[in-house]
Amino acid sequence: MINQKDTFETRIRFKFYKKDEFKYLSHLDISRIIVRALSRAELEIKYSQGYNPKPKINFSPPTPLGIVSLAEYADVLLDGGIEENEFKKKVNLKLKPQMQITEAKKIMIKADNLMNDIAISLYGFKLCTPSSCKNLLEEFYGDIEGDLRAKSDFSRSIFDLKIKPDKENSDIILLKLSGYAKIFKEENNEFFKFNNFYSFFGNWLKKYRINIKGVEKEELFVVRGNALKTPMEVI
Secondary structure, eight states, X not given: OOOGGGGOEEEEEEEXXXXXXXXXXXXXXXXXXXXXXXXXXXXXXXXXXXXXXXXXXXXXXXXXXXXXXXXXXXXXXXXXOOOHHHHHHHHHTTSOTTEEEEEEEEOOSOOOOHHHHOOEEEXXXXXXXXXXXXXXXXXHHHHIIIIIIHHSTTGGGEEEEEEEEETTEEEEXXXXXXXXXXXXXXXXXOOXXXXXXXXXXXXXXXXXXXXXXXXXXXXXXXXXTTEEEOTTTTO
């Protein structure tokens, strides 16, 4: 009798976060942790053929060291079948609280490689402002569009930039920055290099007496037609 498990395979895309001390792990460290967790969860990853077989799992572009990420993605090909909720539960039991899967979905169509398909990375900055310096804040709001987005060396790498006050704390400004993760010929854009921007932005903020209180990678997007969609929305 043929084992039913051997008659089919399952491809799953999953989203996970890394935070606290795990934000200092390299992309290679994270991939190793995920592969080990899958193995400990008794899920059989398919391997490539040849002299040096490798697990059939690919990840979204790496997050800079030291940055909390709420949007890490991976695609994995498994021997046999498993439902998304069971996959998420079994793997999370083998992961630390600092890294957990938040969403899993079967890939039912031909899907592009995550590393090549991701087009936009969204970062959220939490900025701490001096409440007594109203004039400086007004100047800051004006320069966000005119100076930072349009005139800086990073202007061609920024897809979108929005700012708004924090409803819970009047001394906090929330800045949402979407940077290009791939090149579009029609846009004549550049790659968004987070580490370079972070250093520049910190210095740029000093004249407004504003400090970066925290930053997170909040989401990744692919382009479908004229719309941005998350990697989960296109499979």
